[in-house]
Amino acid sequence: MRHPARLLAVLLVALGASLAAPPALAQSVVSVEPEAPTVGEPVYVTFSEPVDSVTVVYRPGAISAVSETFTPGSAAFEFTPDRAGVVSVAAGKASQNLSVRFRSAPLAGLLVMVLAGLVLFGGAAVSMRALLSDGHRIEVDPALRPDT
Numbered sequence: 565m566r567h568p569a570r571l572l573a574v575l576l577v578a579l580g581a582s583l584a585a586p587p588a589l590a591q592s593v594v595s596v597e598p599e600a601p602t603v604g605e606p607v608y609v610t611f612s613e614p615v616d617s618v619t620v621v622y623r624p625g626a627i628s629a630v631s632e633t634f635t636p637g638s639a640a641f642e643f644t645p646d647r648a649g650v651v652s653v654a655a656g657k658a659s660q661n662l663s664v665r666f667r668s669a670p671l672a673g674l675l676v677m678v679l680a681g682l683v684l685f686g687g688a689a690v691s692m693r694a695l696l697s698d699g700h701r702i703e704v705d706p707a708l709r710p711d712t
Contacts, residue, residue, distance in 0.1 A: 615655040624652040
C-alpha cells in the first residue's frame with residue numbers, strides 16, 4: 565500500500581455520502597388482513613405509502629387470468645374477492661400474492677373423487693372375485709414349493 569492516506573480519504577468520503585443521503589424506501593405491502601381469505605370476505609391491504617392505483621389479478625400468469633383496477637387514493641385498500649385461487653394485489657413496485665379459499669368444498673371436486681374411488685376399488689373387487697372364483701383356480705405343483 566503506497567498511499568494509505570488517500571485510501572482512507574476515499575473511504576471516508578464514500579461513508580459520508582452514504583450517510584448524508586438516506587436511501588429511498590421502496591413502496592411495499594405492510595399488511596394483509598385476513599392472510600387466507602375466503603370468497604366473498606373483505607380483504608384489507610395496507611401499503612407503506614398512499615397509492616393511486618391498485619391492480620388485482622385473479623390467477624396471475626394463467627390463460628384465464630382476470631384483472632381489476634381500483635383507485636383507492638390512500639395507503640389502505642379494501643376489496644372483496646369473487647373468485648377462489650391465487651390472487652395478486654399490486655401497486656407500483658409493491659405486490660402480494662394471496663390464496664383465496666372456496667367458501668366450502670366444491671361439489672364437482674367431491675363427485676370426481678368419489679367416482680374415481682368407485683372405479684378404482686370396484687375394479688379391484690371385480691378382479692379379485694374373478695381370480696378367486698372356481699373357474700380360475702390356480703394349481704401349484706408341490707415340487708415347486710421350497711423346503712421349510
